[in-house]
Amino acid sequence: MNAEIxxxxxxxxxxxxxxxxxxxxxxxxxxxxxxxxxxxxxGDNPVRLKEAIKVSQERAEFILFTGGLGPTKDDLTKDxxxxxxxxxxxxxxxxxxxxxxxxxxxxxxxxxxxRKQALVIEGSVILKNDNGMAPGMFLSTEEHKYMLLxxxxxxxxxMFIKYGQEAIAGMFGKQAKIESRVLRFFGIGEAAxxxxxxxxxxxxxxxxxxxxASDSEVTLRLTARDDSTNSAQSMIDGVEAEIMARVGExxxxxxxxxxxxxxxxxxxxxxxxxxxxxSLTGGMFQQELTSLPGASSLFxxxxxxxxNEAKIELVNVNHETIDKYGxxxxxxxxxxxxxxxxxxxxxxxxxFTGVAxxxxxxxxxxxxxxxxxxxxxxxxxxxxxxxxxTRAAIxxxxxxxxxxxxxxRLSGTRKR
Amino acid sequence: MNAEIxxxxxxxxxxxxxxxxxxxxxxxxxxxxxxxxxxxxxGDNPVRLKEAIKVSQERAEFILFTGGLGPTKDDLTKDxxxxxxxxxxxxxxxxxxxxxxxxxxxxxxxxxxxRKQALVIEGSVILKNDNGMAPGMFLSTEEHKYMLLxxxxxxxxxMFIKYGQEAIAGMFGKQAKIESRVLRFFGIGEAAxxxxxxxxxxxxxxxxxxxxASDSEVTLRLTARDDSTNSAQSMIDGVEAEIMARVGExxxxxxxxxxxxxxxxxxxxxxxxxxxxxSLTGGMFQQELTSLPGASSLFxxxxxxxxNEAKIELVNVNHETIDKYGxxxxxxxxxxxxxxxxxxxxxxxxxFTGVAxxxxxxxxxxxxxxxxxxxxxxxxxxxxxxxxxTRAAIxxxxxxxxxxxxxxRLSGTRKR
Numbered sequence: 001m002n003a004e005i006x007x008x009x010x011x012x013x014x015x016x017x018x019x020x021x022x023x024x025x026x027x028x029x030x031x032x033x034x035x036x037x038x039x040x041x042x043g044d045n046p047v048r049l050k051e052a053i054k055v056s057q058e059r060a061e062f063i064l065f066t067g068g069l070g071p072t073k074d075d076l077t078k079d080x081x082x083x084x085x086x087x088x089x090x091x092x093x094x095x096x097x098x099x100x101x102x103x104x105x106x107x108x109x110x111x112x113x114x115r116k117q118a119l120v121i122e123g124s125v126i127l128k129n130d131n132g133m134a135p136g137m138f139l140s141t142e143e144h145k146y147m148l149l150x151x152x153x154x155x156x157x158x159m160f161i162k163y164g165q166e167a168i169a170g171m172f173g174k175q176a177k178i179e180s181r182v183l184r185f186f187g188i189g190e191a192a193x194x195x196x197x198x199x200x201x202x203x204x205x206x207x208x209x210x211x212x213a214s215d216s217e218v219t220l221r222l223t224a225r226d227d228s229t230n231s232a233q234s235m236i237d238g239v240e241a242e243i244m245a246r247v248g249e250x251x252x253x254x255x256x257x258x259x260x261x262x263x264x265x266x267x268x269x270x271x272x273x274x275x276x277x278x279s280l281t282g283g284m285f286q287q288e289l290t291s292l293p294g295a296s297s298l299f300x301x302x303x304x305x306x307x308n309e310a311k312i313e314l315v316n317v318n319h320e321t322i323d324k325y326g327x328x329x330x331x332x333x334x335x336x337x338x339x340x341x342x343x344x345x346x347x348x349x350x351x352f353t354g355v356a357x358x359x360x361x362x363x364x365x366x367x368x369x370x371x372x373x374x375x376x377x378x379x380x381x382x383x384x385x386x387x388x389x390t391r392a393a394i395x396x397x398x399x400x401x402x403x404x405x406x407x408x409r410l411s412g413t414r415k416r
Numbered sequence: 417m418n419a420e421i422x423x424x425x426x427x428x429x430x431x432x433x434x435x436x437x438x439x440x441x442x443x444x445x446x447x448x449x450x451x452x453x454x455x456x457x458x459g460d461n462p463v464r465l466k467e468a469i470k471v472s473q474e475r476a477e478f479i480l481f482t483g484g485l486g487p488t489k490d491d492l493t494k495d496x497x498x499x500x501x502x503x504x505x506x507x508x509x510x511x512x513x514x515x516x517x518x519x520x521x522x523x524x525x526x527x528x529x530x531r532k533q534a535l536v537i538e539g540s541v542i543l544k545n546d547n548g549m550a551p552g553m554f555l556s557t558e559e560h561k562y563m564l565l566x567x568x569x570x571x572x573x574x575m576f577i578k579y580g581q582e583a584i585a586g587m588f589g590k591q592a593k594i595e596s597r598v599l600r601f602f603g604i605g606e607a608a609x610x611x612x613x614x615x616x617x618x619x620x621x622x623x624x625x626x627x628x629a630s631d632s633e634v635t636l637r638l639t640a641r642d643d644s645t646n647s648a649q650s651m652i653d654g655v656e657a658e659i660m661a662r663v664g665e666x667x668x669x670x671x672x673x674x675x676x677x678x679x680x681x682x683x684x685x686x687x688x689x690x691x692x693x694x695s696l697t698g699g700m701f702q703q704e705l706t707s708l709p710g711a712s713s714l715f716x717x718x719x720x721x722x723x724n725e726a727k728i729e730l731v732n733v734n735h736e737t738i739d740k741y742g743x744x745x746x747x748x749x750x751x752x753x754x755x756x757x758x759x760x761x762x763x764x765x766x767x768f769t770g771v772a773x774x775x776x777x778x779x780x781x782x783x784x785x786x787x788x789x790x791x792x793x794x795x796x797x798x799x800x801x802x803x804x805x806t807r808a809a810i811x812x813x814x815x816x817x818x819x820x821x822x823x824x825r826l827s828g829t830r831k832r
Binding site: 012013018019022023025030039041042043045048052276278281283287289291293304306309311313358392395 | 428429430431432433434435436438439440441442443444446452453454455456457458459461464467468471475628692694697698699700701702703705706707709711712715716717718719720721722723725726727729730759760761773774775807808811
């Protein structure tokens, strides 16, 4: 089966927003084994939308629309498709009730044009909107399948995952349940990871294994289709076990998470607190840690010791350490980590010192990074990294490595 | 004139990347008064690309392509368009020399397939690639204009601005030079700003005025077309003066800049240093300040004082201040700002304390923010803000407000 995604909205053609919906749906459809051959963007104009539908009917079997389901005059996706297919719009009572409820809950008066959102194309399966008002639709004709989804990603994405996938799975007959799981890896490149599981990727059609790399991390998205959620999940379990046997040492979490979120979770579980002294990263580690709600239970405070003076005066690093070894050294990193923990009275101290570039520092090239890790009651330890990329990338990667090192040290189940 | 943008690349159809090129070109074309009626994405497949070109020839006068100009077998945009137009590919000597030079400079051996990148469609105007190897092309036939641009945004965007705009301007005859300038505003909403200059926006067709809002900032993009760079720039100067007379107090910078970059520039000019004590923002201000190269001349260090304990022990805030007024108070903000400056021996101290949410704190609702500002030799001052939005948005906006407050305080030319 091949598909085309048509996004409707003049704001896309004016360049005010970028078509992230097409990316989201393309990934999802790839996971389901459906080939996407075209994306189209067309404005809120019925004549041009009709032309786009005609073109798409010639070249695609499954046409997905995003946008144009709202209450204003500009929202004409439903009307145009219905007219093109010779179908009527009918009022969906359940959608109407849920729109009325939405206005009651938010204490606002419903204007008449909102009723328009409860009109659906006759004969279509309704996809509920749990995050907004306009429902989606799924419609089959002899030659084509159509899916209509709302434009805002906050409505469209959950609707597709919760209701759209199931409607699509129905097309495949018995295998009606689709489940996905994302495995996240750090400390291994995409090519190296793929090389270790190449045979699995090649063999697998259900579950599918889709690798993706970004910002020093690699993810594998596993998607299975079967006749029950349980059996689809256990198919994923099987493939996951094979993958973990080969590259499990680099795995750090499932689905929507991050290294700093996993570190935060682990510290909460163990009831431990952490303090930081950041030179290279200028506060990025602490900023990310405190971006998560509830950070106060594990983080009291720390230092941004950008200059040597600040390292000495704020974090009590010995003058001699910097004179003898430089600020970009394992000795300095280790003193910073120990002192940060003791000054803040935390269980763990971490430090970042290095050269973010573009210029070299103390004769050390851009990308030279030392991370100090101190666990109360244990000898302090530091790790030297040589990171590539821009100033921003070096800093981001250093923070990720820092989280990774503490996670490994605390969990003890994985090695590096 | 109406246009269509065709992006060529299977990675777009797989959802691996998002089509930011279409957004960039759409904005640029809107500034030039060219209507974009469709975006299309098609994979690296000659049959389907040919079909997409045919469809586009029926509905657009100006067709812009991005992607598929590289050296590999997948890169087939040029070949397919040439075949469709019945034209030959010919070697462009200048492009060939610049490709050879590129390999010399990077000390790599050129493989034979790289020669392919110097092949261009006969009769086209060559658009130089200053950031990569594959040149772009601009081509006129009786019925259509075609522009071929590379896929990577780092190559495509500068090529379009430096060479593509000029080729397009040529279509308009004498008015061959196009100039743009972006004005950046903070501290005023998009609707309020637009209301103050509505008549200017409505009247203007050359220069055009395009407003855009994102993340508490509003930008106005001014674009003029005239027969010389100088006259286009002076047309922009004229409109800018009118805009500034009305909303100049909210203006903070031109083109690619940010509040933190403007603050950094100002501190360097004045030879001043700054220190920070961050509670609410958890290090975000210091992280952003140090994200800019050369930060060490104006920033030595500071504190992330997330807990009350850290405020007291690291930044010497009086126990009584917190007991009496709370940590989220002007009193605490002011002590933090003064002490940060004196502990680090900096000319300026800034502090951020508040409630990022989702929960309230000390009985104060999420979004309550105090920013303390201390300039050595002047009385300390603080500002209370009530910010809306998510935890992340509140923190980001607080940092922007902090930069804004110091800039206004130091420059003295603008008021709030």
